Amino acid sequence: MTSVTPSEPDWEAVRRSIRVRGVVQGVGFRPFVYRLATEEHLAGFIGNDTNGVIIELEGSGRGISSFLRRLRCETPPLARIDSVTTTDIAATGESSFRIVSSEVVGSVSTGIPADAATCPDCLRELLDPIDRRYRYPFLNCTNCGPRFTITRRIPYDRPQTSMSVFPMCPECQGEYDDPLNRRFHAQPNACWQCGPRVWLETPQGASIASTDPVADTIERLLQGEVVAIKGIGGFHLAVDATNEAAVERLRQRKHRYGKPLAIMVRDLDAARAFCELTLEEEALLQTPARPIVLSRARSGSDIARSVGPGIPWLGVFLPYAPLQHLLFVDSRVNALIMTSGNLSEEPIAIDNEEARVRLGNIADAFLMHDREILQRCDDSVAAIVDGVPQHIRRARGYVPLAIPLPIETLPLLAVGGHLKNVFALARGGFAYQSQHLGDLENPTGLEFFEHSLVHLSHTFEIEPQIVVHDLHPGYLSTSWAKRYASERNLRSIPVQHHHAHIAACMAEHSLTNRVIGLSLDGTGYGTDGRIWGGEVLICTLDRFDRFAHLDYVPMPGGESAIREPWRMAFAHLISAGFREDEARELTGASDQEAHLLSRMMERGINSPLTSSLGRLFDAAAAVILKRRKVEYDAQAAIELEGVAAREADARPYLIELHQAVRDGGASVVLKLDGFWRALVDDLRRGVPLAGIAAQFHAGISDGFIAAAANARNAMGITQVVLSGGCLHNRLVARLLRAGLEEEGFEVFAHRQVSPGDGGLSYGQAAVAAAILEVEATRQ
Numbered sequence: 001m002t003s004v005t006p007s008e009p010d011w012e013a014v015r016r017s018i019r020v021r022g023v024v025q026g027v028g029f030r031p032f033v034y035r036l037a038t039e040e041h042l043a044g045f046i047g048n049d050t051n052g053v054i055i056e057l058e059g060s061g062r063g064i065s066s067f068l069r070r071l072r073c074e075t076p077p078l079a080r081i082d083s084v085t086t087t088d089i090a091a092t093g094e095s096s097f098r099i100v101s102s103e104v105v106g107s108v109s110t111g112i113p114a115d116a117a118t119c120p121d122c123l124r125e126l127l128d129p130i131d132r133r134y135r136y137p138f139l140n141c142t143n144c145g146p147r148f149t150i151t152r153r154i155p156y157d158r159p160q161t162s163m164s165v166f167p168m169c170p171e172c173q174g175e176y177d178d179p180l181n182r183r184f185h186a187q188p189n190a191c192w193q194c195g196p197r198v199w200l201e202t203p204q205g206a207s208i209a210s211t212d213p214v215a216d217t218i219e220r221l222l223q224g225e226v227v228a229i230k231g232i233g234g235f236h237l238a239v240d241a242t243n244e245a246a247v248e249r250l251r252q253r254k255h256r257y258g259k260p261l262a263i264m265v266r267d268l269d270a271a272r273a274f275c276e277l278t279l280e281e282e283a284l285l286q287t288p289a290r291p292i293v294l295s296r297a298r299s300g301s302d303i304a305r306s307v308g309p310g311i312p313w314l315g316v317f318l319p320y321a322p323l324q325h326l327l328f329v330d331s332r333v334n335a336l337i338m339t340s341g342n343l344s345e346e347p348i349a350i351d352n353e354e355a356r357v358r359l360g361n362i363a364d365a366f367l368m369h370d371r372e373i374l375q376r377c378d379d380s381v382a383a384i385v386d387g388v389p390q391h392i393r394r395a396r397g398y399v400p401l402a403i404p405l406p407i408e409t410l411p412l413l414a415v416g417g418h419l420k421n422v423f424a425l426a427r428g429g430f431a432y433q434s435q436h437l438g439d440l441e442n443p444t445g446l447e448f449f450e451h452s453l454v455h456l457s458h459t460f461e462i463e464p465q466i467v468v469h470d471l472h473p474g475y476l477s478t479s480w481a482k483r484y485a486s487e488r489n490l491r492s493i494p495v496q497h498h499h500a501h502i503a504a505c506m507a508e509h510s511l512t513n514r515v516i517g518l519s520l521d522g523t524g525y526g527t528d529g530r531i532w533g534g535e536v537l538i539c540t541l542d543r544f545d546r547f548a549h550l551d552y553v554p555m556p557g558g559e560s561a562i563r564e565p566w567r568m569a570f571a572h573l574i575s576a577g578f579r580e581d582e583a584r585e586l587t588g589a590s591d592q593e594a595h596l597l598s599r600m601m602e603r604g605i606n607s608p609l610t611s612s613l614g615r616l617f618d619a620a621a622a623v624i625l626k627r628r629k630v631e632y633d634a635q636a637a638i639e640l641e642g643v644a645a646r647e648a649d650a651r652p653y654l655i656e657l658h659q660a661v662r663d664g665g666a667s668v669v670l671k672l673d674g675f676w677r678a679l680v681d682d683l684r685r686g687v688p689l690a691g692i693a694a695q696f697h698a699g700i701s702d703g704f705i706a707a708a709a710n711a712r713n714a715m716g717i718t719q720v721v722l723s724g725g726c727l728h729n730r731l732v733a734r735l736l737r738a739g740l741e742e743e744g745f746e747v748f749a750h751r752q753v754s755p756g757d758g759g760l761s762y763g764q765a766a767v768a769a770a771i772l773e774v775e776a777t778r779q
């Protein structure tokens with residue numbers, strides 16, 4: 001406890017109790033309030049409790065008003081104030097201001113902050129030769145450092161973190177105890193004397209003698225070696241991004257062949273040298289979450305060609321841990337690949353022993369440290385889409401921040417989708433999404449899911465009473481959810497995939513009324529048992545009707561049609577009325593392949609019907625770019641967008657709307673016969689591919705805008721909500737929003753969760769909350 005004596009009062013003292021909710025614990029909020037209160041000559045106290053912080057202030061009315069104003073505008077960088085409520089109470093004659101120790105009682109609603117990048121003050125100390133933490137790889141303060149990834153469980157206090165095994169030296173302890181110090185209650189506080197350390201190892205686990213392991217790591221990287229570097233949320237595999245042979249070697253060893261790799265660069269200036277950054281992208285790069293930002297690559301830079309083959313974008317991010325900053329102190333290091341330490345599609349390695357086993361055949365050396373990572377957390381990936389930040393992979397820096405729900409709910413678990421899994425826990429007015437978990441079908445994927453579930457449910461003390469899952473009977477998450485529910489005798493609620501997408505975006509914008517939802521997606525299980533994905537839905541949060549959809553086409557070979565887009569192209573062309581020989585020629589299929597596919601589709605063998613827009617993108621990429629096979633998810637669509645991206649004002653290929661005889665429950669079908677005919681005509685006439693690709697994108701957008709206008713005429717709804725994995729496509733996102741606004745619609749797009757399957761669990765939670773509310777009001 002600390003105290004100061006305010007000046008002698010010459011006014012009648014007032015006392016107020018102030019409750020602050022939001023992200024206010026573990027982010028330097030109490031010392032900030034202490035400083036404000038003393039500067040305003042106010043007495044009283046501040047303490048953490050389970051709902052945030054509680055402050056009592058006593059002093060002049062003017063001082064309290066000034067305090068409240070400054071509380072809002074001088075908030076510490078990592079804090080977020082959601083609400084401030086004040087109550088007048090009786091003055092007690094108190095004469096000093098105190099920070100009272102936190103006592104955790106009852107249920108928790110504040111939890112753990114997200115990990116945050118090294119702040120400017122710490123960075124200055126890191127590079128200052130006379131500072132006692134000069135070049136110390138683990139310095140941090142209340143404004144920065146690891147949080148979520150080093151915490152075992154709440155309350156967020158040093159004994160509950162992996163820093164518990166590092167007793168603080170007297171100097172660090174002094175900082176930790178001083179309310180006016182930047183390191184007051186900075187749980188991971190450490191220095192050279194008392195904190196974690198780094199060392200180098202061979203892939204066989206023998207330590208390599210070195211007086212400066214960081215400098216030696218730099219030499220190894222510059223020689224083209226692959227070095228596994230232990231970070232904040234897991235191991236990275238690092239190589240020099242300007243060394244073609246080294247990048248190629250990393251790809252071979254990691255079994256990651258076509259998928260683009262992200263690069264880490266020294267600072268914003270360096271990022272500008274490699275990418276054509278917009279102002280929004282620059283701002284996003286520098287946020288404390290430090291996501292990988294997908295931006296347009298500058299041509300002619302030194303980056304190895306194999307970093308992002310075939311696409312005009314480059315994932316770039318800035319150092320966010322002191323250890324990473326130290327790698328870039330050497331001016332010879334300009335850009336490093338820093339990719340997740342895993343074999344393709346497996347969860348990222350976090351434990352030293354685990355890393356030795358799993359990465360021993362990939363890395364030439366390991367830069368280890370002895371601070372345990374308790375929560376696996378990949379780097380987040382984001383992009384500026386249509387002028388605003390959009391999550392592609394929401395993980396480090398964002399998790400476990402709460403996302404508000406428009407309807408309060410019983411404690412529930414929503415298990416998400418299948419690939420790129422993210423689950424959500426929800427209670428009351430908030431949902432908490434897990435970090436990106438990857439593919440569940442991977443042997444270690446389900447383990448990661450279950451471990452993370454145990455951790456997050458402890459963290460937020462949420463014991464689910466309801467389990468929410470996708471309709472798809474074949475999803476691993478669905479069977480897991482059903483088993484989990486039946487073992488615990490819990491109710492389970494299925495939610496249709498594309499309804500969940502739209503609900504996620506509605507919930508972000510607190511929309512609970514009826515809207516038109518454009519759910520533009522890869523694949524999701526429909527209520528008719530077919531594979532949906534190009535859907536116009538009329539949605540409330542609790543239910544939906546299917547108003548329109550892309551015409552069904554077969555997916556010859558099922559899943560293999562996703563990996564081999566030429567199959568989808570063949571199916572689309574045949575469905576659009578092209579002859580088999582034409583479809584064969586346009587897709588580059590052999591006689592045998594064409595023959596086989598035709599027979600499969602005719603007889604309906606392994607050819608499920610789909611209305612997927614993602615598959616239409618694949619088909620178009622196969623025809624326009626001759627892309628026969630893909631090596632990673634959405635590759636064909638990403639390449640097609642890359643070709644088209646800079647073409648403006650394209651004349652759209654026309655999608656016709658046909659009134660359906662309640663086909664699959666919908667009243668309108670988007671027909672593609674004329675669309676494909678026009679596209680193929682242009683191709684045959686030798687129109688440049690960039691123009692064809694642009695007209696394709698414009699046609700898609702116009703088709704769905706027309707369908708939305710149809711829905712408005714029929715239903716009188718003027719709000720359109722955009723979701724689904726296809727909204728990652730910047731061109732489609734921009735054309736749709738612009739076109740819909742021109743038509744007089746109010747348009748809503750994602751801000752807080754991914755429009756892709758990463759956002760699904762949040763949407764599932766919102767739907768379940770709405771269903772429960774409807775049931776409760778009926779009773």
Ligand SMILES: [Zn+2]
Nearest residue numbers: 119122141144
């Ligand atoms: Zn700091």
Ligand SMILES: [Zn+2]
Nearest residue numbers: 169172191194
């Ligand atoms: Zn110390």
